[in-house]
Amino acid sequence: MPRRTETHLSQFAREWATRGVRAWHEGWWEIGRVTGDILAPTIGAPPGTISMHQNATVAQAIVASCFSFDGPRRRIVVQDLDFPSNHYLFHGFERYDAEVVTVPSDDAVRGRMDRVVDAIDERTALVNLSLVLFRSAHLQDVAPAIEKAHRVGARVVLDLYQAAGAVPVDVTALGADFAVGGSVKWLCGGPGAGYLYVRPDLMTTLQPAAVGWAGHAEPFQFTPGPVTYAEGLERFQSGTPNVPALYSARAGYEIVAEVGVPAIREKSLRLTRRLMDAAEQRGWRLAMPTDDQERGASVIIDVPDGAAVTQALIAREVIVDYRPGAGIRIAPHFYNTEAEIDHAVDVMHDIVGKG
Numbered sequence: 001m002p003r004r005t006e007t008h009l010s011q012f013a014r015e016w017a018t019r020g021v022r023a024w025h026e027g028w029w030e031i032g033r034v035t036g037d038i039l040a041p042t043i044g045a046p047p048g049t050i051s052m053h054q055n056a057t058v059a060q061a062i063v064a065s066c067f068s069f070d071g072p073r074r075r076i077v078v079q080d081l082d083f084p085s086n087h088y089l090f091h092g093f094e095r096y097d098a099e100v101v102t103v104p105s106d107d108a109v110r111g112r113m114d115r116v117v118d119a120i121d122e123r124t125a126l127v128n129l130s131l132v133l134f135r136s137a138h139l140q141d142v143a144p145a146i147e148k149a150h151r152v153g154a155r156v157v158l159d160l161y162q163a164a165g166a167v168p169v170d171v172t173a174l175g176a177d178f179a180v181g182g183s184v185k186w187l188c189g190g191p192g193a194g195y196l197y198v199r200p201d202l203m204t205t206l207q208p209a210a211v212g213w214a215g216h217a218e219p220f221q222f223t224p225g226p227v228t229y230a231e232g233l234e235r236f237q238s239g240t241p242n243v244p245a246l247y248s249a250r251a252g253y254e255i256v257a258e259v260g261v262p263a264i265r266e267k268s269l270r271l272t273r274r275l276m277d278a279a280e281q282r283g284w285r286l287a288m289p290t291d292d293q294e295r296g297a298s299v300i301i302d303v304p305d306g307a308a309v310t311q312a313l314i315a316r317e318v319i320v321d322y323r324p325g326a327g328i329r330i331a332p333h334f335y336n337t338e339a340e341i342d343h344a345v346d347v348m349h350d351i352v353g354k355g
């Protein structure tokens with residue numbers, strides 16, 4: 001947790017205690033827009049384009065609810081290696097006649113963007129593209145799929161969860177229609193702060209079915225009946241903002257922006273390369289692309305009994321995680337040191353050696 005987070009959370013508690021309900025009109029109601037604007041430069045988004053939600057899945061549901069799937073354009077294209085939430089959610093839309101097209105990979109490491117491009121056609125409504133795959137940290141070249149989607153009139157949502165704050169992202173340059181993610185990973189923002197970027201020119205025409213009173217042009221008129229959408233990002237806002245989570249997210253966004261993604265990426269490539277070299281020297285299999293152009297910021301090491309090795313590492317304060325079918329995910333960030341990498345390798349060598 002960033003040290004500053006405690007300050008921001010104390011501020012929230014103080015405002016609640018001293019201002020009570022008045023705090024809504026002294027900053028709380030607008031906190032989604034304000035927080036989104038702090039995050040925006042990190043993903044190349046202009047101000048006023050990011051709304052904040054409970055998590056990435058909710059943000060993705062709002063995206064899917066912008067489409068109707070009962071005409072000839074009813075397909076949603078996903079990859080088998082996308083995060084399962086994407087699969088579960090889009091299959092849920094089959095009840096509204098959506099058709100989910102799942103593009104297969106050849107292994108658990110690399111997405112096949114060429115096959116994604118081939119799967120997109122005039123029947124496609126929406127394409128989900130994970131910039132970095134959660135299982136293997138494969139950094140995918142999504143540009144050809146975005147180009148194809150736009151050529152045939154489909155929309156694209158980028159899942160930036162594993163990328164934002166660790167690898168350079170520019171949603172504007174990519175021309176993405178939507179982007180979603182959350183703050184538990186490289187953004188150091190903690191839980192409860194999912195984000196949704198919508199391309200500015202689409203913002204005033206899209207009509208999310210998943211809408212609530214905060215999405216109304218005049219929410220405090222409490223008008224019954226169908227919504228009159230707000231002009232800007234608020235139309236995607238649904239209901240009351242998750243104020244404490246957004247106070248908690250702010251520090252991470254600020255720090256990532258202050259350090260800057262280029263510097264974070266440079267250090268990340270250095271620390272992870274050190275880790276990968278050490279793994280290869282010890283004969284541990286890397287379950288990830290090894291070329292810098294094709295990898296995100298995690299190192300995935302596949303050794304026998306990976307789940308047990310992970311528990312043993314955590315017991316010795318080397319904090320990593322394990323993904324079935326992939327391996328041990330090690331994720332150094334800008335605050336880690338080369339000495340910590342070497343220490344993690346030594347501890348793992350000790351554990352695996354005993355295995």
Ligand SMILES: Cc1ncc(COP(=O)(O)O)c(C=O)c1O
Pocket residue numbers: 054055056057058083085086130132133134159160161162181182194
């Ligand atoms: C790539 C990716 N997409 C989506 C999600 C789901 O995020 P949330 O729990 O915020 O819905 C995750 C969570 O780890 C993820 O890694």
